[in-house]
Every structure is written in C-alpha cells, then in structure tokens.
Amino acid sequence: MVVRTVPLLAGLMLAAPALAQSGKPLRDYPVVEVAGTAVEHVEPDRADVTLGVFAEKPTAAEATAALARQSTGLMQQIDATGIARKDMRTTSVDVTPIYAEAREPKTQIVKQTLTGFRASTRLVVATGDIEHVGELVAKLLATHANQLEGVEFRISDRAEREDALLGKAVANAQKRARLLAEGAAMKLGELVEIDAGQSAPMAYASAKSARGMAAEAAASVAIRPGEERLEAHVRTLWRLLPK
Known part of the structure; x- marks a missing residue:
C-alpha cells in the first residue's frame, strides 16, 4: 500500500500547478x-479651425501691439459670424527675435544681425456649421488671420x-x-x-x-x-x- 500511494500523491501535486498555470477556470x-x-x-x-496670426516689427513692443490689434480684429470678426466667445480658445502667444544672416567673404564666418521681432498667436475656433467651414476660413484669412494651421472634424x-x-x-x-x-x-x-x-x-x-x-x-x-x-x-x- 505504501509503495502505491507515493506515486499517486506525486501525480496529484504535479497536476495542480499545471491547471493553475493554464489561466482558465475548470468548467464541468x-x-x-x-x-x-x-x-x-x-x-x-463639429469642426475645430486653428488659425495663426503674426506681426513683424522693429521692436518687441511694436510687434506685440500690432499683434494685439490684429487679434482683436479677428475676434470681432468671428463674433460677427455668430460664434460664441466660449467656442474660441487661444492656445499660444510668442514673441521671437528675427535675425538676418550674412557670410564674410574672406573668413566665411556667418554673422547674425537683429532686424526685428515677430509676435504670433494661435486661436482655435469651434463651429457646428460644417457646411460653411470653408467659407469661414476664407473670410478670416482674407482679413486678420495670416495662417490656417488646420481644420479638425469631430x-x-x-x-x-x-x-x-x-x-x-x-x-x-x-x-x-x-x-x-x-x-x-x-x-x-x-x-x-x-x-x-x-x-x-x-x-x-x-x-x-x-x-x-x-x-x-x-x-x-x-x-x-x-x-x-x-x-x-x-x-x-x-x-x-x-x-
């Protein structure tokens, strides 16, 4: 009896881990x-229209002021279309220097000269008037906006x-x-x-x-x-x- 019992117990012990490793419960x-x-x-x-506005002037203050005028005009123009202010969102405002590069003929050294500043902003406008998105984009780009960054539908x-x-x-x-x-x-x-x-x-x-x-x-x-x-x-x- 003892000789037969040992192999049987060993078989049961080996079988239990195999069932657990399968990852699936046993079903009868x-x-x-x-x-x-x-x-x-x-x-x-719905459509999200992303527009870019920028202005380039000799000084940062002048560029920022010009950008403010253009952005205000753009917002007023969007207001006139019936789009609510809650559907307009500014995602970025930047002011960066503009440099002109010139290479010295003898030394071949490239020199940079500050020529002005560029102020820019990005505005996302949401609208439910899907049929007239193209007309809206063309109208805004013809006046105060400089760039169309993208039109995303959702x-x-x-x-x-x-x-x-x-x-x-x-x-x-x-x-x-x-x-x-x-x-x-x-x-x-x-x-x-x-x-x-x-x-x-x-x-x-x-x-x-x-x-x-x-x-x-x-x-x-x-x-x-x-x-x-x-x-x-x-x-x-x-x-x-x-x-």
Whole structure:
C-alpha cells in the first residue's frame, strides 16, 4: 500500500500547478466562445479651425501691439459670424527675435544681425456649421488671420454612440452564439464571460484636415468632413445546455 500511494500523491501535486498555470477556470459544462461586432458610419458635426496670426516689427513692443490689434480684429470678426466667445480658445502667444544672416567673404564666418521681432498667436475656433467651414476660413484669412494651421472634424456625442455600439455588439455575439448552439443541437445558456473594447476611429472619404494653407489657397479649397467609422468589439463566452 505504501509503495502505491507515493506515486499517486506525486501525480496529484504535479497536476495542480499545471491547471493553475493554464489561466482558465475548470468548467464541468460545455461552452462556446463568440466575438460580436457593431459598426456605425457617422458624419462629424463639429469642426475645430486653428488659425495663426503674426506681426513683424522693429521692436518687441511694436510687434506685440500690432499683434494685439490684429487679434482683436479677428475676434470681432468671428463674433460677427455668430460664434460664441466660449467656442474660441487661444492656445499660444510668442514673441521671437528675427535675425538676418550674412557670410564674410574672406573668413566665411556667418554673422547674425537683429532686424526685428515677430509676435504670433494661435486661436482655435469651434463651429457646428460644417457646411460653411470653408467659407469661414476664407473670410478670416482674407482679413486678420495670416495662417490656417488646420481644420479638425469631430463627433460631439462620440461617447454615447460608442456606448450604444457596445450594446449592439453584445446582441450580435448573442445571436451568433445561439446559431452555433442550435447547430450543435443544444440550447444557449447564460453568459459566462465578456470582454469589450472600441477600435480607433477611421476617417472616410474627404480630407479631414488642411494644414499650413496660405490665405490665397484657402479660398479655393473645398473642406468636407467625410465620415468616421466607429466600431465596438466584444468577446463573449456562453454556457451550452442540452435541449
């Protein structure tokens, strides 16, 4: 008896770690693992227009004063379009020196000479008038703004849409699991496990951004948001029951 008991105990001790290392709980009933997906194509309903304004003058004080006048004029022009002040946001203000470089013919040494100062600011304007973003950009660049840094489109209720897609993805997984259960001559039981996640948005169709455009070019460019593809994915595990 003693000789037979020792190998049996050793076998049990070796088996226990192997089960723990698998990372999956033991189940005494059949299961089916099914992935569920839900997709929605959405047109963005908001646009963030980033504009640049700069002024170059002999002194820093003069450049700053000129920038203040241009920025004030730009804000007033945006006010006239009906866009609220809460939808305007200044993201940067800078004053930098401007140097001219000249190389000495004999020594080939490059010398820098201070010629003035450049004051600049960046303003982000949010609008829900997607259809007329191009007209807004052209109008602002034709007067007080010097540069178009970019136009970014977004979906204002993205979080709500992604939550709804998760529910649809679970329903999709349940439908597929039921089909598999019926194909196996069994009945679908309760949900045992579920993991969820959203994919990164994908831009569709038209250009989503236009960067570094000058005022002359902006007036001739049509700006369209296109569509974004929103996705939700779930991994589910269902219990199978006999019919």
